Amino acid sequence: MTFELKPVATIRSPFCELVNMPVQPKGAGDVYATIEFDSAYEEGLKDLEGFSHVYLIYYFHKVKAPKLSVIPFNDKTHTPRGVFSTRTPMHPNSLGLSVVELVSVEGNIVTIKGVDVLDGTPLLDIKPYIENFDKVEGEVRSGWMKATKEEVRKKKSDDRFVH
Numbered sequence: 001m002t003f004e005l006k007p008v009a010t011i012r013s014p015f016c017e018l019v020n021m022p023v024q025p026k027g028a029g030d031v032y033a034t035i036e037f038d039s040a041y042e043e044g045l046k047d048l049e050g051f052s053h054v055y056l057i058y059y060f061h062k063v064k065a066p067k068l069s070v071i072p073f074n075d076k077t078h079t080p081r082g083v084f085s086t087r088t089p090m091h092p093n094s095l096g097l098s099v100v101e102l103v104s105v106e107g108n109i110v111t112i113k114g115v116d117v118l119d120g121t122p123l124l125d126i127k128p129y130i131e132n133f134d135k136v137e138g139e140v141r142s143g144w145m146k147a148t149k150e151e152v153r154k155k156k157s158d159d160r161f162v163h
Helices: 039-045 149-154
Strands: 009-012 032-037 053-059 095-106 109-113 121-128
Touching: 032 039, 032 121, 053 109
Parallel strands: none
Antiparallel strands: 009 032, 009 121, 032 109, 053 095, 053 121, 095 109
């Protein structure tokens, strides 16, 4: 089986360095960014403006060496964790996922709010957040992650995933 992923757009954010940026969208609540879609994909943006939030699926283009064990930013115990139990950029396929607020769609430019993504990041796909599909009901568990909402909001990146 072969498949090829190619970027459909580029995310333009105020974050030009990997260090000292928010590590999750919750820590970037007031941060605006734009997504510049290749004009070939502009038609695909039709009707997107009716949604309040979107999922961004992107490529961590600065990851040089994925790891199977990492110490996540929000792990208070500093315990090495299996990469698949984390939201770090160090996954084998270096894919990122963020839920952000959709501000506007104008031509091939999408403006978003609450973005924690490095400037120049290649966007692979965008999908609408749909509450009736995506909201989890009942008991929700977050495994090892014990940081409070406030701690998550305040957490900034350091250099641990820059190499």
